[in-house]
Amino acid sequence: MTDLVLSETRDGIAVLTLNRPEKLNALNYALIDRLLAVLDDIEVDDAVRAVVLTGAGERAFSAGGDIPEFSASVAGGADIALRDFVMRGQRLTARLEAFRKPVIAAVNGLAFGGGCEITEAVPLAIASERASFAKPEINLAMPPTFGGTQRLPRLAGRKRALELLLTGEAFSPRRAFELGLVNQVVPHEDLMPAALDLARRIGRHSQAAVASILTAVARGLNQSIAEGLLVETEQFARMAPTADLREGLDAWIARREPSYDGSWAHIARPDEARRASLAQDRGGTGVKRPWPAP
Numbered sequence: 001m002t003d004l005v006l007s008e009t010r011d012g013i014a015v016l017t018l019n020r021p022e023k024l025n026a027l028n029y030a031l032i033d034r035l036l037a038v039l040d041d042i043e044v045d046d047a048v049r050a051v052v053l054t055g056a057g058e059r060a061f062s063a064g065g066d067i068p069e070f071s072a073s074v075a076g077g078a079d080i081a082l083r084d085f086v087m088r089g090q091r092l093t094a095r096l097e098a099f100r101k102p103v104i105a106a107v108n109g110l111a112f113g114g115g116c117e118i119t120e121a122v123p124l125a126i127a128s129e130r131a132s133f134a135k136p137e138i139n140l141a142m143p144p145t146f147g148g149t150q151r152l153p154r155l156a157g158r159k160r161a162l163e164l165l166l167t168g169e170a171f172s173p174r175r176a177f178e179l180g181l182v183n184q185v186v187p188h189e190d191l192m193p194a195a196l197d198l199a200r201r202i203g204r205h206s207q208a209a210v211a212s213i214l215t216a217v218a219r220g221l222n223q224s225i226a227e228g229l230l231v232e233t234e235q236f237a238r239m240a241p242t243a244d245l246r247e248g249l250d251a252w253i254a255r256r257e258p259s260y261d262g263s264w265a266h267i268a269r270p271d272e273a274r275r276a277s278l279a280q281d282r283g284g285t286g287v288k289r290p291w292p293a294p
Helices: 029-043 067-075 078-098 114-121 136-140 148-156 158-167 173-178 188-203 207-220 225-239 243-254 270-282
Strands: 005-010 013-018 050-055 060-062 103-107 110-112 124-128 132-134 184-186
Touching: 005 029, 013 029, 013 188, 029 078, 050 060, 050 188, 060 103, 060 114, 067 078, 078 114, 078 207, 103 114, 103 188, 110 114, 114 132, 114 148, 124 173, 124 188, 132 173, 136 158, 148 158, 173 184, 184 188, 207 225, 207 243
Parallel strands: 013 050, 050 103, 060 110, 103 124, 110 132, 124 184
Antiparallel strands: 005 013
């Protein structure tokens, strides 16, 4: 059986490819479930520092949900359609939005419906000049269901988003850039090199710090500034006892490049990270800890 999500790790970057090119990489239930499982594995793999997500073939990133499969769920009733389609798709986009490692969408072709919603959800995106975007759910007499009515207005503004949502018309990668949906538009042959380069530029930093920034932005974005500042404070407090922050400070003081251990243990294994931080201080960095030891 063909793997619905191809996965290859290159120099600490996991390249994930949606692999239904004959169906324009439509998001059937099995593909969504497989992508969620792969993300679970990547999140706890310290060897992976960033993720690039793209589509197989020359035509599509993803043309959206698998309509025949979804139609069968609708025929079974609203409860089945909500469980099988809506909640599954929202689980995927929420997972991508809150993922603790940077996910970069390399949009190589059509990004319609759910494919556009994935692009909205990931923290970073680069589009090929061949890409095309659309919110075509209105043509099926339904609203978007993977978060498109919520994330697109936050990215593009209410009126500009509503024009796209209510007409269903396709829009260009340049328009996607103007709306804040993608970070860059590049020639098609430069798409993967540009995405990998961005991943490398982020990956040279502390994984723990990257995760803290991603979490602070994802959790604070739609809160009041006061609540968002509390999230920011919390994320700093989680970094304070880590070996990475100690190394970053020591390297800056010594005017050398920092050398991080490549882990993000303070998030998944805080006690282990705290012990590592203490051990590094005892190893003779020459700089006293500027916060109370636990």
